[in-house]
Amino acid sequence: MSAWLISLEGTEAGHDLALLLALSAAFLHALFGALQKGRHDPxxxxxxxxxxxxxxxxxxxxxxxxxxxxQLWPILGGAFAIHLAYKTLQAQAYTKGAFTVVYPVVRGTGPLFTVIGAGWIFGEHFNALQWFGVAVLVTGIFGLAAYNYRHLQVARDTLVSALMLAVVTGFFVALYTTYDAYGIRSTPDPFTFLAWFFVVDSLAMPPLAYRRYRAMPATARPALGPLLSRGILGAVVAFFSFGSIMLATRLDNVGEAAVLRETSAVFAALIGWLVLKETVGPRRVALMALIAAGAVIVEMGG
Structure with missing residues (x-):
């Protein structure tokens, strides 16, 4: 399979597959975020x-x-540090703010930094039409966050700090997307990077989570069975979500893949409506359409 994927790099078929992978990653990333923000402590x-x-x-x-x-081990070490910072910031943001407000802000800041970083590191530059598409997409994402903020009924006292954390988290989204794209392009077999990334990346958060669990009052500790079940489901989603976007960045333009992934804000809103029972009105539908339109403009402009 590795040889087949590598043979598609820089081809039209590779571009089409990267598009499909990025959109798949968008849906799966929104699902992953909802799993982390669900009924258990993030x-x-x-x-x-x-x-x-x-x-x-x-x-x-x-x-x-x-x-x-x-030469891959130092790259994996850098990825470990960047992802640890990202996950710490994201967990803090989810602890302080509502998922449907925090998540769009994180995802809205990410593509701006990623497109800039991809131009600097990989020499991939957007044209005027694609930048217009980015502006449309980001406007829709931040509009969705603003709408959710305006109609939020709970946890408003900590929301300002949550939004600040969300912006910083968005920067780290761009950092890890660009850095990991460099990492997966630096190894002959992309699955070597992916397999060892998941091994290395898994070393930090379980001990931190265990300490937090032990520090909780006995009456507040969740049952381990449902928590581990959520962990297994989240792990499967993570494999396909992260793997999809990383393979997309190897096959095609990093910036385009990052922008398409940010349609995850649309999927997050739908999950918030269908699963978390949050209200979705015509204004939110219009904002979600704006996000989708921005992604389409970026793709057509390329």
Whole structure:
């Protein structure tokens, strides 16, 4: 499969597959965010997810994919540090703010920084029409966040700090997207990077989550069975979500893949409506259409 994927790099078929992968990652990332923000403490959910995908990835890393070249280990170390900062900031933002407000702000700031970073690192530059598409998409995302903020009924006292954390988290989304694109392009087999990334990335959050769990009053601790079940489900989603966007950045333009992934704000709003039972009115539908239109403009402009 690796040889087939590599053969598609820079081709029209590779571009089409990257488009499909980026859109798949958008839906799965919104689902992943809802899982982390669901009924369990975000720190505990993230610890359970990371623990699960580390155990799942280890056999593949050891026995299936080619062994990493020496130069890949420092890259994996950098990815570990960036993702740890991202996950810490995201958990803090989710702890302080509503999912449908925080999530769009995180995802809205990400593509701006990613497109700039991709131009600087990979020499991939958007034309005027594509920048217009980015502006349309980001306007829709931030409009969705503003609408949700205006109609929010709970947790308003901590929302300002949550929004500040969300903006910083968005910067780290762009940082890890660009850095990981560099990482997956630096190894001959993309699945070597992905398998070892999940192993290395799983090392930090489970101990932090365990400490938080132990510090909770006994009456406040969630049952381990449902928490671990959520962790396993989240791990499967993470494999396909992160794997899809990383393969898309290897096959095609990093900035375009990042922008298309940010249609996850649309899926997040739909999940908030269908699963979290949040109200969706005509204005939110219009804002979601604006996000989708921005993504279409970026793709057509390319």
């Amino acid at each position: 720190w505990l959910s993230r610890g359970a997810i990371d623990f699960s995908y580390g155990l799942m990835a280890l056999p593949f890393a050891l026995f299936v994919v080619p062994w990493p070249a020496p």
